[in-house]
Amino acid sequence: MFHLQSLELLHWDYCQRVSMPLDGAIITIAGPNGSGKTTLLDAMRTLLGLECSGGRTFRTYARHANADTAWLRALVDNRPRGRQNSSRPFASSLLYADQVTLACRIERHGGDWQRKYILVEGVHEIEELAKRPDKEWLGIEAWKRRLEAAGLTRAIGRVLALEQGQTDRLCELSPKELLRLVFEVFGDQEVLDRYEQARNHQQQLLKEVEQAAHELSHTQAQVSDLANRVNSYQQYQLRLKERERLATEVLPVLQWSEGRQRTANHLRELHRQRLFAAQDQRQMSAKRAELHSLFVAHEAAKHKLVELEAQRKQARADFDAAREAERPLELLSKREEELKALAAVETDAKELGERLASLSGQQHQLREAYTRANDQSRKAQAAMEALTGQRLPPPPVEVTRFRKALDEAGIVHHVLADCIDIADEAWRAAAEGMLRPSRWVVVLAHSSDESRAFALAAKERYRHYVVADGETVPAQVPKDSLLAALKVNAKLPGWLLRQLASIRCVKDTEAGAQQSTKSGGEWITPDAYYRDGRGGRSLWVEPRDYQFGVSALDSQRGALERELTRYDAELTRIAKEQAEVERQLKDVQRAAQGHKAAQELAERGADFAEARARLPALRQARVEASTRMGQLDQEHDRALTQSTRSERDYEAAQGGLKASEANVLRVQREHEGRRDELRAAAKASREARAAFPSSWVQPSRIASLRDEFENAKQAEIAMRHVQQELDTGLNNGTWEVDPQVQERHARMSVSVLEQTTQLEDRRASNEMARIAAFNARERYIDVLRATVRRYKKNVQELGELAGVNAQAELPHLDNDDTVLAQAGLHVKFNFDGKGEVGLNDGEASGGQQVLKSLILLVGLMKDDETPGGFVFIDEPFAHLDVRNIQLVGHFLRSTRAQYLLTTPITHNVEVFEPSEITLITSKKTRGDRWAPPIAVLARRPEKGVYD
Secondary structure, eight states: OOOEEEEEEEEETTEEEEEEEOOSSEEEEEOOTTSSHHHHHHHHHHHTTOOOSTTOOHHHHHHHTTSSEEEEEEEEEOOOSSSSGGGSTTGGGTOOSSEEEEEEEEEEETTEEEEEEEEEESOOOHHHHHTSOGGGOBOHHHHHHHHHHTTOOHHHHHHHTOOTTOGGGGGGSOHHHHHHHHHHHTTHHHHHHHHHHHHHHHHHHHHHHHHHHHHHHHHHHHHHHHHHHHHHHHHHHHHHHHHHHIIIIIHHHHHHHHHHHHHHHHHHHHHHHHHHHHHHHHHHHHHHHHHHHHHHHHHHHHHHHHHHTTTOHHHHHHHHHHHHHHHHHHHHHHHHHHHHHHHHHOOOOHHHHHHHHHHHHHHHHHHHHHHHHHHHHHHHHHHHHHTTTOSSOOOOHHHHHHHHHHHHTTOOEEEHHHHEEESOGGGHHHHHHHHGGGTTOEEESOGGGHHHHHHHHHHHTOOSOEESOEEOOOSOOOTTBGGGGEEEOSOEEHHHHHHHHHEEEOSSHHHHHHHHHHTOOEEEOTTOEEEETTEEEEOOOOGGGOOSSHHHHHHHHHHHHHHHHHHHHHHHHHHHHHHHHHHHHHHHHHHHTTHHHHHHHHHTHHHHHHHHHHHHHHHHHHHHHHHHHHHHOTHHHHHHHHHHHHHHHHHHHHHHHHHHHHHHHHHHHHHHHHHHHHHHHHHHHHHHHHHSOGGGGOHHHHHHHHHHHSSHHHHHHHHHHHHHHHHHHHHHTOSOOOTHHHHHHHHHHHHHHHHHHHHHHHHHHHHHHHHHHHHHHHHHHHHHHHHHHHHHHHHHHHHHHHTOEEEEEOOOOOSOHHHHHHOOOEEEEESTTSOEEOSSSSOSOHHHHHHHHHHHHHHHHOOSSSOOOEEEEESTTTTOOHHHHHHHHHHHHHSSSEEEEEEOTTSOGGGGTTOSEEEEOOOOOTTOSSOOOOEEEEOOOOTTSOO
């Protein structure tokens, strides 16, 4: 610390301009009470940036002079305390001269006084300093920092500011207060205070962390409530979908299936009736044969009549002519009947059957092809629907399950598919192919979670790597590497970073082969052909399987849309072929049902109608000719009788045949009517089937619906039950119907995850800070012990100089708040061998109290390496006898500090014995503006005072 060499006052209190030397070890300021002794000390305190005594301020002294400006100027010693130039007190201010001028300018500004300070190298008068620019002048805080760097610490400043009569009160401090003062003077208390502030800050942070944990618990409870609401919303949506499925698919399909089954049963019943009608047809054939035999008998009788009527040739000729005229028309009529019968019972030919079998086989093959194409289309459509609302391509089920287990265990992590995007789309195929095996590698945020994560991975049989130590992508990566084509927003495994950085991107395989020839190494082309030390192979991945980034989702959608378009075109083609085959099959079926005979009947309908019109007349002519022949011969009577009987039998049989035919026609009409109704029902069933998606009416699908609901009635009951459940839930508020709850749940889940991560980070950071502060204070305890040992040594040495045995007990110091708070410095003094006394135990005399305080005070400033410093002591000899005054004086001379003492002139002259310079003040005479000049008595300097 520096020494004071001189002091000059200008317009300070009642001093007009006073200069006084201070270049001595002990300076005594003597004078009567009220003569300005304390005024001089306050001037030096103000110059040093300290507070004045007695509640006075620099403004009080500036006002007394009744001037606009007051000056305080001191010349101080700046000689080095060691061998190096940097040991000068003001070396930190870049002042290296042996003398430095300190000045304080106090100016009136408006109604207030302001003080500015300046520090210059060498000796400068006030008039020179007044010309200095304002930018060189300092404020009070900057001034205190400058002087503190020169050795005038804040603690020493408080000692210098002790007021009159307080010098001997240092010995009245408690051990705790004395130890704190020692730490403050030597700069250790500030460090301890900073440690205390750090501990308080950590406790505050701990409270904030606990509050954050409480808030996180509250937020997690809200997330749980939202999860329940999301589950309710999803259940509600499932009920709505179930109701829609029952109303639009299950119930209509089951009703259609049951109607189709009823139609099939009726068709089988109609087929049985058709078999019965075929039996009636066979009976009609027997009747036709009987009718034919009767006709033959009738013809024989007529031939017999012809033979008997030999003589009546003309009549026979007439009969024959009539018969010949009747026969063609009768044959034509018989042909009409046969065609009608054939149209009803005609069967297909062999070639027609083969054609029918071929068309049936084609129809079956087309149905199978349609089913396969439709299944592929439904799979593609399901994959497209799974991408709806996704930000990234969805992960596999096992990945989702494992990540959920990690989240439930509170293990913060991420997968590579979520943190990697493709920066250069030209290299997407290469990156997708190279990273495909590493898509679902899990990277843990904290390596401490490794064992728990491995346990969960083993339990879930997770096939992908779980990495505990991730690495950040370096700032500099090779520009032609595959890593440069990626955007990474989180840590990756170190082995993957090194592999990606070592793979070179080449434009084609030829360029890659050239690189392998030159320098070797791994390379990859834009179309994902990869070469490493084992050889080359393609890593191509279809666009529908891309995974990294938002563009991967677009690629998957584009690929699925192209697949759906292709499947739709294939289904349309198959449907057209099916329609063509079904039309051909129906044509063959109609041909197999006798439509050719019907065509012939239609073509020859005019001939058949003419025959039916002419036949009765020709038959009548034949009968008349036969009657005429019977009349010609008696024998003709028997023949005629026989002919008449046969004719009667023939007509009876013919009438029965007609009745049977009428009955068969009636049954046939009823059969056709029923068949038309069933055809209409079948058509309606086909139309209903066409309205359904093809997947709904697959036999396996219908079978599963019947296994689930048994019949349409049970499906209807199930739909009413679902509707009742929906209505009940809506009425009592059980169902969540707000779709925004899912988005809120997702956002809050992300927020909880972020809060959890931040909370863990803050806890870890606070714990690290606490451990660091604890360890730092642990190490600093050695500094505190060294400080106390240093002060103990100073007290002992000063006691020896004063002829007093002074011993300081080292306190117990440990890295514990309670120990540090209770630690105290106990100092024992032994005067004249009368036994030890403490700091303030009441056993020491007034002089001894002063001496104890001086020892404690000077011990704070004593430094063997950098001696110096000064002390202001106001009336240290008050109430001391001659012997004690001599002891105190001897002690002050024996130290190497500079002392400024005050004493009233009424004291014993022994108080001036240690002084090298004595400043004598006088009271201001009433009526005078300025106080009398200060008298100076200087002792002739002795050699080695400052050495």
